[in-house]
Amino acid sequence: MTGPVLLLDPGGNDGAALCADTTAAGYVPLPVRHAPGVTRLEAAAGGFRIDLAGPVTVDLLTELATARGVGAVLTTREFLVGVAAELAARLGLPGNRPELAGCLRSKVAMADRFRVAGVRAPRTLVAADPAGLRQLLARGGIALPVVVKPAGRAGSQGVSVVTDDEQIDAAYARIAALGPPPYGLPVDNRTIVQPYLRGPEVSVESVTRDGRTERVCVTEKTVTAGTSRIEIGHLLPVPLPTAVERDLTVQVGAALTAVGIRNAVSHCEAIVDDSGRAWIIEAAARPGAARLSRLVELALGTSLDTLAVRIAAGDPPGAWRAAAPRTAALRFFRAPRPGVVAGIAGLPALTDEVPLVEVIRGAGSRIAGVTDNTARLGRFAVVGASPAEVRRRADDLLARVSVRMEDA
Numbered sequence: 001m002t003g004p005v006l007l008l009d010p011g012g013n014d015g016a017a018l019c020a021d022t023t024a025a026g027y028v029p030l031p032v033r034h035a036p037g038v039t040r041l042e043a044a045a046g047g048f049r050i051d052l053a054g055p056v057t058v059d060l061l062t063e064l065a066t067a068r069g070v071g072a073v074l075t076t077r078e079f080l081v082g083v084a085a086e087l088a089a090r091l092g093l094p095g096n097r098p099e100l101a102g103c104l105r106s107k108v109a110m111a112d113r114f115r116v117a118g119v120r121a122p123r124t125l126v127a128a129d130p131a132g133l134r135q136l137l138a139r140g141g142i143a144l145p146v147v148v149k150p151a152g153r154a155g156s157q158g159v160s161v162v163t164d165d166e167q168i169d170a171a172y173a174r175i176a177a178l179g180p181p182p183y184g185l186p187v188d189n190r191t192i193v194q195p196y197l198r199g200p201e202v203s204v205e206s207v208t209r210d211g212r213t214e215r216v217c218v219t220e221k222t223v224t225a226g227t228s229r230i231e232i233g234h235l236l237p238v239p240l241p242t243a244v245e246r247d248l249t250v251q252v253g254a255a256l257t258a259v260g261i262r263n264a265v266s267h268c269e270a271i272v273d274d275s276g277r278a279w280i281i282e283a284a285a286r287p288g289a290a291r292l293s294r295l296v297e298l299a300l301g302t303s304l305d306t307l308a309v310r311i312a313a314g315d316p317p318g319a320w321r322a323a324a325p326r327t328a329a330l331r332f333f334r335a336p337r338p339g340v341v342a343g344i345a346g347l348p349a350l351t352d353e354v355p356l357v358e359v360i361r362g363a364g365s366r367i368a369g370v371t372d373n374t375a376r377l378g379r380f381a382v383v384g385a386s387p388a389e390v391r392r393r394a395d396d397l398l399a400r401v402s403v404r405m406e407d408a
Contacts, residue, residue: 003071004030005309006061006087008080009052013358014289018076021293021305027313030068032061034183052083053184062090072312076305078154079105079182081285085260094209094314096285100260104285106188107151110259114280117258120251121280122194126151130168133193137165145196150175152187155289155373160227161196167227174228174371199273202238204252205288205296207307207317211262213253216304216320217296218245219288220387221269222331228371233398234292235329235391236299241276248278255280265308267292291330291356291379296320298355298383299328328383329394330356334375335367339405341377346400348380354397356381366408377403 005027010018015031022029031047041048041060048064050057065073065087073088073095075081081096081104088095096104103109111124125142127133136142145163148171158178160171172191181187201221206213218240222233240248252268267288269281287293287304297303301322310317335341341363348354359378361367367375382397384390 003069004028005072005074005313006065006068006070007031007047008073008075008084009034009077010075013291013360014076014293017291017294017303018074018305018309021303022309025306025309027072027309030070032064036184051184052080058083058086058090061087065091072309072314074308074312076286076289076308077182078284078286078289079185079187081105082185085285088312094263094312096262096264097260101285103259104283105152107149107192107282108188108190110282111192113258114255117254119255119258119280120277121255122147122197125193126190127193128191130172133168133172134165136193142193142195147194147196148172148175149192149194150178151190151192153178153181156228156230157372157374159229159372161229162227163196171227177369197271197273197279199271199279201269201271202248203234203288203292204248204268204270205236205292205304206252206256206266206268207311207320208256208261208264208266209311209317211257213256213261213266215249215252216265216307217300218248219292219295230334230372230375231290231332232334233329233331233394234288234290234295235327235387235394236295237325237327238387240272244272244276244278247276248272251278251280252283255283259283259285261285263311263314265304265311290332290373290376291358291381294356295328295330295381298381299326301325326383326385327387327390328381329390330379330381331394331398332376332379333398333401333403335361335370335377335405336403337405338367338369339408341365341367342404342406344377345402345404347378348397348400353384353393354380354382367405 035049082101085098085101114121158175217237219236220238293304302320
């Protein structure tokens with residue numbers, strides 16, 4: 001592929017890394033950034049900007065891509081995977097099935113696809129309000145504890161683990177308090193309820209080319225306890241028992257096929273229960289966010305972004321395993337309560353052992369809530385020889401970080 005790679009809204013640290021990895025892999029990035037209310041393409045920051053939810057945006061992007069000889073379309077933005085799929089299909093470029101893109105943004109539609117395909121996934125029911133959930137419980141349609149979550153959001157927004165009746169109203173209030181979704185694109189506004197599954201949470205990072213999937217690695221997830229379950233750490237690659245790994249691979253492959261992922265680096269979330277069975281929670285047609293791509297590079301030698309660009313361009317992904325792979329862990333430090341960040345102390349220094357330290361929201365940042373990923377203030381990565389060693393070191397360094405807050 002020789003034409004530029006059209007990147008849909010590559011923002012933040014992840015977006016900057018995507019642009020850099022695209023260039024390092026020998027491609028030319030053509031970023032198109034979101035600009036609310038801008039109805040025509042405008043030149044900006046080495047690329048273009050436009051309202052990515054505009055009624056004629058895909059038409060205009062098709063014209064731009066044709067004129068520029070674009071050879072690939074890619075996004076790492078959860079809410080833009082449908083736009084990317086439609087644009088790639090129009091241009092005849094490698095992508096995912098556009099007619100199924102909606103199920104990647106609706107947990108209800110995704111659950112339906114999983115059920116039809118025989119994917120092992122938690123039962124998913126729609127309960128519009130607290131009364132609806134209480135009716136389901138009374139009829140025996142589901143039993144506590146349950147997970148209550150909005151069908152069309154991401155980043156742990158609005159997700160609650162409900163263990164008793166007294167928590168039901170608060171779970172729905174948390175969803176009602178969410179702000180508007182990104183980009184102004186239509187989202188599924190229903191609320192779903194699923195049985196709470198006990199067991200370690202993992203994600204599976206995979207490469208799919210022409211419908212054939214190969215696993216890159218399994219990532220261990222560390223999450224908070226309580227009613228809000230927020231990811232506070234990742235570790236990869238994590239070893240699993242052979243039978244568990246085999247079952248997880250089968251379930252992930254079936255899930256990716258069910259939601260129409262044909263050409264992508266994907267991020268699939270799962271829970272392994274006490275019997276070693278893998279349950280698929282959801283699948284995303286993008287690399288894992290929050291610097292997971294960089295974490296894979298630290299451990300295996302190749303970033304997920306690089307693999308994603310190659311797949312989008314129709315090129316072979318190439319080898320991604322280092323001759324001597326390491327273990328890498330990421331830990332997030334968060335605001336302990338709502339308010340204004342007054343200071344962050346105790347951050348680790350950059351070393352060979354700690355190759356990544358980032359503050360994404362520093363002093364003066366306003367934190368509205370601490371029940372989802374928006375409470376993250378930054379992260380750091382630790383590398384080493386074994387999962388036990390790296391996990392222990394990362395947790396020790398995280399315990400030294402302190403965040404001072406002031407009232408807003």
